[in-house]
Amino acid sequence: MRTALASVVALTLCVGVAQADTITPEDVMFDYGEVAQSLTGTPGDAANGIKVMTNRGLGNCIACHQVTALEEYPYHGEVGPSLDGAGDRWTPEQLRGIVANAKEMFPDSIMPSFYKRSGYIRVGDAFTGKAPANESDITTLLTAQEIEDVVAFLVTLKD
Amino acid sequence: MRKAALHVAAGVLTLAAAAPALAGENDPLIINGQIEITTRTAAPAHLDGHLSEIRSGWTFRTDETQVMQMDDFDNPAMIYVDAATDAWNTVEGSADKSCASCHEGPESLAGFRATTPKWNAEAGAVWTQEMYVNNCRTERMGAEAWDWNGQDMRNMTALLASVSRGMPVNVAIDGPAAETWEKGREMYYTRFGQLELSCANCHEDNYDNLIRADHLSQGQINAFPAYRLKDTNLVSVHNRFRGCIRDTRAATFAVGSPEFIALELYVASRGNGLSVEGPSVRN
Numbered sequence: 001m002r003t004a005l006a007s008v009v010a011l012t013l014c015v016g017v018a019q020a021d022t023i024t025p026e027d028v029m030f031d032y033g034e035v036a037q038s039l040t041g042t043p044g045d046a047a048n049g050i051k052v053m054t055n056r057g058l059g060n061c062i063a064c065h066q067v068t069a070l071e072e073y074p075y076h077g078e079v080g081p082s083l084d085g086a087g088d089r090w091t092p093e094q095l096r097g098i099v100a101n102a103k104e105m106f107p108d109s110i111m112p113s114f115y116k117r118s119g120y121i122r123v124g125d126a127f128t129g130k131a132p133a134n135e136s137d138i139t140t141l142l143t144a145q146e147i148e149d150v151v152a153f154l155v156t157l158k159d
Numbered sequence: 160m161r162k163a164a165l166h167v168a169a170g171v172l173t174l175a176a177a178a179p180a181l182a183g184e185n186d187p188l189i190i191n192g193q194i195e196i197t198t199r200t201a202a203p204a205h206l207d208g209h210l211s212e213i214r215s216g217w218t219f220r221t222d223e224t225q226v227m228q229m230d231d232f233d234n235p236a237m238i239y240v241d242a243a244t245d246a247w248n249t250v251e252g253s254a255d256k257s258c259a260s261c262h263e264g265p266e267s268l269a270g271f272r273a274t275t276p277k278w279n280a281e282a283g284a285v286w287t288q289e290m291y292v293n294n295c296r297t298e299r300m301g302a303e304a305w306d307w308n309g310q311d312m313r314n315m316t317a318l319l320a321s322v323s324r325g326m327p328v329n330v331a332i333d334g335p336a337a338e339t340w341e342k343g344r345e346m347y348y349t350r351f352g353q354l355e356l357s358c359a360n361c362h363e364d365n366y367d368n369l370i371r372a373d374h375l376s377q378g379q380i381n382a383f384p385a386y387r388l389k390d391t392n393l394v395s396v397h398n399r400f401r402g403c404i405r406d407t408r409a410a411t412f413a414v415g416s417p418e419f420i421a422l423e424l425y426v427a428s429r430g431n432g433l434s435v436e437g438p439s440v441r442n
Contacts, residue, residue: 076369
């Protein structure tokens with residue numbers, strides 16, 4: 001009982017800390033498409049980045065991108081360029097900017113803006129086809145930490 | 160036993176006969192060995208600067224799916240055409256009439272599918288096939304309107320398409336229809352939903368590319384209604400639109416809404432020059 005309580009307190013503290021350091025979508029500073037500062041202050045977890053990139057309900061990046069290192073996860077699309085070597089072509093700051101909001105780097109890109117939660121036309125409640133009860137309840141497609149996790153994986157893609 | 164052997168032999172024969180016809184994206188589609196379908200042609204003038212060639216969705220499908228559409232005996236949509244033919248001849252409503260009472264055979268409406276949606280002067284609006292069908296039911300037959308996306312209506316649109324197969328799509332975009340067409344065009348290029356995707360993002364800028372495992376087509380509707388193998392039933396144009404817009408994480412529009420009527424006219428006009436091909440088979 002006491003341990004359980006302690007861990008609840010610890011958890012609450014953790015969440016509190018994470019929120020304090022997390023940059024909200026509205027406060028992200030883009031400089032020519034790149035974002036210098038970590039969105040959370042917590043280093044990204046590349047293994048979770050793989051999960052985010054391959055999961056249809058999360059980033060689903062491979063729907064549009066071929067990635068040789070992710071070959072075991074079918075199916076890879078060809079709408080965007082292959083991400084092989086992306087860690088050579090881009091700095092971590094540029095990669096963070098691209099994943100957070102690709103349209104800052106590539107104007108009018110078809111790539112979704114993963115760290116944005118307003119300014120849409122007829123935004124829906126996920127894939128229900130219905131309007132959300134409250135538009136201000138719309139959450140970003142990926143969380144700040146998920147973006148950091150994806151970036152941690154992308155930097156490993158070297159030729 | 161002998162029967163089974165025969166069956167296998169027949170199967171092998173059919174396969175052998177069909178083998179040369181197994182179609183690539185450049186091969187012609189000829190239905191029942193006689194109806195020639197234009198599946199690739201020059202884009203209509205209004206698409207200048209957007210597309211040079213227009214292609215039926217058939218050219219993007221696998222050999223196995225393509226071949227199902229080459230013979231009505233293999234086309235799973237044809238049972239719905241048969242059901243609609245029965246409905247066509249069935250007297251219903253307070254006026255004691257069937258479709259046949261006024262129109263005789265369904266072939267009398269050949270060409271109708273090729274030119275709808277179209278301006279209806281009496282109504283002062285652009286009308287789709289569904290609206291014409293329901294108008295006949297309520298005003299001439301004294302029968303109940305069918306649900307736009309119901310089985311009866313989808314079957315009837317399949318019958319109406321089938322009698323126009325091979326005719327070029329030719330919807331009017333000028334004159335009184337121009338305003339509706341313009342609305343539809345604006346929608347086509349609007350990036351809806353949280354994924355901020357327009358029809359054009361996928362079907363103009365990225366057709367022929369794979370998105371995950373899906374081979375993106377030009378999103379043409381010349382072949383609707385389509386029998387979707389995934390749904391094992393006919394799918395109406397508006398239901399397909401509804402699904403696509405929902406998949407952009409948007410609040411979608413309703414089947415039969417003024418927005419989808421405008422979008423249908425615009426998308427149909429992007430296929431002006433392709434043949435009417437419905438009911439088709441798609442994955």
